[in-house]
Amino acid sequence: MSNRDDNFLRENNARHQLHPMIHPLISSEHPPQIIVKGQGYHVTDIDGKTYVDGIGGLWNVNVGHNRPEVKAAIIEQMDEICYYSNFAGTTTAPSIKLSAKVIEMSAQENMAKVLFSANGSDAVETALKLSRQYWKLEGHPDRTGFISLKHGYHGIQFGGTSVNGSSYYRHAYGPLMPGCYQVDSPWTYRNPYSEDPEELTDAIITQIDRLIAHNGAHTIAAFIAEPVQGAGGVIVPPAGFWPRLRALLDKHEILLISDEVVTGFGRSGSMFGARGWGVKPDIMCLAKGITSGYIPLGATVLNERVMNAWTKGVDPMGFIMHGYTATGHALGCAAAIAALDIVEKEDLPANAAAMGGRLMQGLEDLPNWSSLVGEVRGKGLMVGVDMVADKGTREPIDPGKGQGEMIAAFAREEGVIVRPAGSNIIMSPPLTIDVDGIDKIIDGLTKAFRKYEEVK
Ligand SMILES: Cc1ncc(COP(=O)(O)O)c(C=O)c1O
Incomplete structure (x- = not known):
């Protein structure tokens, strides 16, 4: 028997809470x-x-909702310990197990290490910051810029907002990070170039190449994109776009960050969205499907190329001065292991x-x-x-x-x-x-x- 007070809930709905992505007056008038x-x-x-x-x-x-396997994994972990820090000196068993699982699942992409967080926005912020750190370790401190696609959505931190491709999410929160450039989306239905997928791909790749030439590749750290643009309107790029993008970025040694917060773990029909395009990114941002939403958790996964920058010795520049209280949260990681088992088994x-x-x-x-x-x-x-x-x-x-x-x-x-x-x-x-x-x-x-x- 539930002891929910429905009257209280109805009366207080939208009275004290601010809801994301809506004006407070509209949500008061039309409570969720x-x-x-x-x-x-x-x-x-x-x-x-x-x-x-x-x-x-x-x-x-x-x-799906209310899966007994995920609930049991969370409860089992609660009986052991709900939380302990993952900063320098300590860690917990579920984060160790989940890191092994994520790296095993992304072996095809040559992924090497994972840094956990609490949300997709954190996973993006981590990717942007660590890609800058990578270039500093590699002796290219000027590589700090980011390129992304119009209509892209990369969460709501300042970094993610700066690389976001819709002005709607940006205009109230500026000034944003300098050195972030958005190029046209490879969107066959709505673009000024061509409806032909190959011609469109050519046009966008050329645009990116020109942007890189204009600024100098030595100023660009990474390109970030979703394999299928989600919140921007479910924009599916032509099949050749991601492979061409990868080749172009390789030519200029620019890192490719695949924002897999939505596409990660199966949503676009392959285990990872970039895998569906036959492309190996350097960094992947994961969240959402990692725990199926049972407990918030984000993860940023770095490949061998990126991690190699950290293997040359203990450089003060190499300390990971980034991470969250919730990094490697024991309950989130326990939920993720159970959820990912289901993703694989089914x-x-x-x-x-x-x-x-x-x-x-x-x-x-x-x-x-x-x-x-x-x-x-x-x-x-x-x-x-x-x-x-x-x-x-x-x-x-x-x-x-x-x-x-x-x-x-x-x-x-x-x-x-x-x-x-x-x-x-x-x-x-x-x-x-x-x-x-x-x-x-x-x-x-x-x-x-x-x-x-x-x-x-
Ligand atoms: C592609 C993408 N990146 C990042 C995020 C941000 O994730 P979160 O809302 O968990 O912070 C989202 C959220 O929808 C997303 O779709």
Whole structure:
């Protein structure tokens, strides 16, 4: 029997909490839905209505809600010790075991060491700082700049915000870090160059090459990108883009940071997003799926090339003067080991590829009859519906007009949670979802767009 005080929760919803990514006045007027239970790929709200969780929490509950294996691992660790420091002199068993597991899982990428943190934003911040440190150790202290893609999302710390590719996340928080440059996204649906994937790839690679030439490769530490751009609108680059990018960066000896916070551990249909493109990054940022959201945890993984800079002797420049109280948190690491066991045992990357294909296929007709939908796109279980004000020019809808929220509300009436983000509806269900769950999302979202046609 729950002793939850529903009246208290309803009355106090959005009264004392600030919610990310919304104006406080809007969230006071439209308080968030209160989710109280989860089971598999379903969640239940405070009114007792159960939904298909079409967004997997926030792209992260990959093994599904309420998995006994993950809960048991957390409880078992709580019985031993919940927390002890991972700074210089001490560590705990789960962080040792998880570091071995992450390195084993990323052996194909020649990864060598991992530094844990608490969130994806921390994992990005760690990657940016350690890539600068790498170049200082290598005797190139001027290599401090970063290049990233427009529409990229890399979390919300100052470093991540500085390399973020959407001004929306940046304008209230400047001045940001100097020496961060954004280039056009390899986005076939919306770009000024070409719809042909190879021509587009050529155009973007040329742009990056020119930017590097203009600033001098000796000023650039790293290029950071998501293998599939998530929050920016589920932008899937042409298949040749990442290999061409890797080759270009190799030519200039620039590090490649793959921000795998969403794509890591299966979401885009391969264990890591960059692996799906046949590319080995130098640094990977991981979070979300590492624990499936049961406990917050981030991880930054460095390959042998990067770690070699630290093997030449004890240089004062080489001390890792970076890390968090939560680095290697025992409960987070215990949860991650159990969650990753499930990812491997149930081959969730393969299920993501199969179920993502079914979801895309089920929605592919939307642009043919919905006045709002310009394109449906995705890879694995990252699927986006792009909404346009004008199908001819592909001008995105104005998110301020609330059409995305309206579609999401109609979908909720049909028992499906989807996420309106900018001019897109984003879907990222648990990777454990089955045919029945996918078909419910297809049906719910289709009905939502039909209803929009009736009431618009
Ligand atoms: C690609 C990417 N990087 C970094 C982050 C930041 O992660 P967190 O919200 O855990 O700090 C996110 C969050 O959605 C993300 O999508």
